[in-house]
Amino acid sequence: MTELACLPYGVGAVQEGVCLLVQMGTHRILLDCGLADLTPLLEKGDFPPADVVLCTHAHSDHARGLLALHRQFPRLPIYASDATTQLLPLNWLEEMEVPVFGRALPWRSPVEVLPGLRVELFPAGHLPGAAAILLTEVTATRDRPLSLFYTGDFFLSNTRLVNGLPLEDVRGLKPDVLIVESTNGLARLPRRRQQENQLAELIYRAIAHQQSVLLPTPTLGLGQELLMLLRSHHHFTGRDIDIWVDPIVAAGCDAYLSLLPHLPSSVQNFARHQPLFWDERVRPHVRRLTADASAWDDKTPAIALVHRRADLTPYLQTPAFPWLLLLPQESHAVPPRLTETQLTPLVKEALNNGQLTVDTYLLSDHCDGSNTAQLIHNLRPQHVVLVHGTESDRAELANLEELQNRYQLHIPGNEQQVELPVGDAFLQPAPPATRYVGEWSEAHEGLSLQLPETLRADPRWEQLANTGIIEARWQGDELVIRGMAQKELSQKQDQTLDFERECCQNCQFCRSHRCWNPASPLHGFRVSPEGYCPAFEAIAPLSADSDSEK
Structure with missing residues (x-):
């Protein structure tokens, strides 16, 4: 039997929890338990x-099954960082009483949790208390120890409330196995500060246009980051704006206040001069909202942070200002959307009459493809197991030639055990096919592109085929094709193009309402159609003369 193996019960695809059973020598280690239902884990009879x-x-997709597991097996030891043990109860706010079951481990200090099995935690960024885990098993019958490094969710960049994973702490560990999240696949994301500025600009413009802003968030992480952004960004500091926080997200804020010694020194310094969250003195004011939104003051546009599964109806019953609903882009490949339970008759009516508009934003706390590859190269493992992402995202990452040539790559599915032989010769399997061969055909009306039917199995096809309208543009010698969303088409139809006017909508570098001109000070930012900058370059319209010359 192979001494190292991994059996996933949940690989963390969209809306799915992460739960991995690792066999390491004589030890069985469960890494995270984000299963909503423990049946797959228990039906084996062990x-x-x-x-x-x-x-x-402590995010629910990594922890929500722990309480049920503890109640089933009270003697089973459960370990995490000190901060995580304090945040875990927020996954079960509906419970009257949650027992204390997590045992805290220190940072950067190996602890023997079982005979021959040592565990060492490293800060992983992403969320206060989030840890990357180094497992080492030593036995007298083996010449060398076995080692495995599990990232959990990690982020190399600093956020408002969490420092990123320090690469210098893990560089050159050379574990036998690396289990790494690949949420964003090969996507290239803007820098975190750039994402924050784009979001702040979006909210600022909404308030300036007399719209209130509704931000659904999970209990932990995103909501607190948004509050710190709104309290410290120059667009909002000192402005007479009310920020309301619903009870569930407020519970996460209160938990953060108890973790102040675990937060970055800059945040601790901020808290010495003014409250971290709840503040009636310094503008913008941050206030708690009652469960039924009865404390809402609708005299001026405001900002509301609500739980991501909250009923939106109470907020739409304050008709003084229209609402802008901003949904977080949790995965680059899957567009965010309202759940069926949130699409109440009042919400549908508000969407139809313009009282509610929906937009999305990106504020990622997961690494993009280049940073994930950077971590892999710094660790230098033998095996790389890709989890936490759609199958297509993980396949694209495994397709990277720089990874294919150096590491033994694995993309397991749920309940598909992966054997991880250490030191053995390995023939890398062919990478998953992510390219599709099609055929052009010319007709009198234009060009037609025929693609294979298998393309529709990819979850991203829904985005491309949403309206049936595509946009094509040259990128070097390659032709890039993307789908156009309904919202984008509607906006284009509503706008009367005046080709004589020098504005963003007539600039050849404006795509998807963002500026892509490297010479422009607006590069990478969302721009309004009527905007202007000195780097404007007009779209050259086809004239009748040019047609006749052809």
Whole structure:
């Protein structure tokens, strides 16, 4: 039997929890338990299903199954960082009483949790208390120890409330196995500060146009980051704006206040001069909202942070100002959308009459493809197991030639055990096919592109085929094709193009309402159609003369 193996019960695809059972020598280790239903974990008949449980952080997709697991097996040891053990109860706010079951481990200090099995935690960024885990198993019958590094969710960049994973702490560890999240696949994302500025600009413009802003967020992480952004960004500091926070997100804020020693020194310094969240003195004011939104003051546009599964109806019953609903882009490949339970008759009516408009924003706390590859190269493992992402995203990452040539790559599915032989010769399997061969045909009306039917199985096809309208543009010698969303088409139809006017909508570098001119000070930012900058370059319209010359 192989001494190292990984059996995923949840690989963390969209709306799915992460739960990985690792066999390491004689030890069985459960890495995270984000399953909403423990049946797959328990139906094997092993009691308990592991010798020890390690939780990387307190987000529900990594932790929501831990309470049920603890109640089923009270003696099963569950370990996490100190901050994570304090945040875990927020996953079960509906429970009257949640027992204390997590055991805290220190940072950067190996601890023998079982005979021969050492665990060492490294800060992973992403969320306060989030940990990357180094497992080392030593036995007298083996010449060398086995080692495995599990990132959980990680982020190399600093955010408002969390410092990023320090690469210098893990560089050159050379684990036998690296289990790494690949949420964003090969996507290239803007820098975190750029994302924050784009979001702040979006909210600022909404308020200036007399719109209130509604921001659904999870209990932990995004909501608190948004509050710190709104309290410290130059667009909002000192402005007479009310920021309301619903009870569930407020519970996460209160938990952060108890974790102040675990937060970055800059945040601790901020808290010495003014409250971190709740503030009636310094503008913008941050206030708690009652469960039924009865405390709402609708005299001026405001900002509301609500739980991502909250009923939006109470907010739409304050008709003084129209609402802008901003949904977070949690995965680059899957567009965010309202759930069926949130699409109440009042919400549908508000969408139809213009009282509610919906937009999306990106504020990523997961690494993009280049940073994920950077971490892999710094660790230099033998095996790389890709989890936490759609199958297509993980396949694209595994398709990278620089990874294919150096590491043994694995893309497991749920309940598909992966054997991880250490030191053995390995023939890299062919990378998954992510390219599709089609055929052009010319007709009197234009060009037609025929693509294989298998393309429709990719979850991203829905985005491309949403309206049936595509946009094509040259990128060097390659032709890039993308789908156009309904909202973008509507905006284009509503706008009367005046080709004589020098503005963003007539600039050849304006695509998807963003500026892509490297010479422009607006590069990478959302721009309004009527905007202007000195780097404007007009779209050259086809004239009748040019047609006749052809």
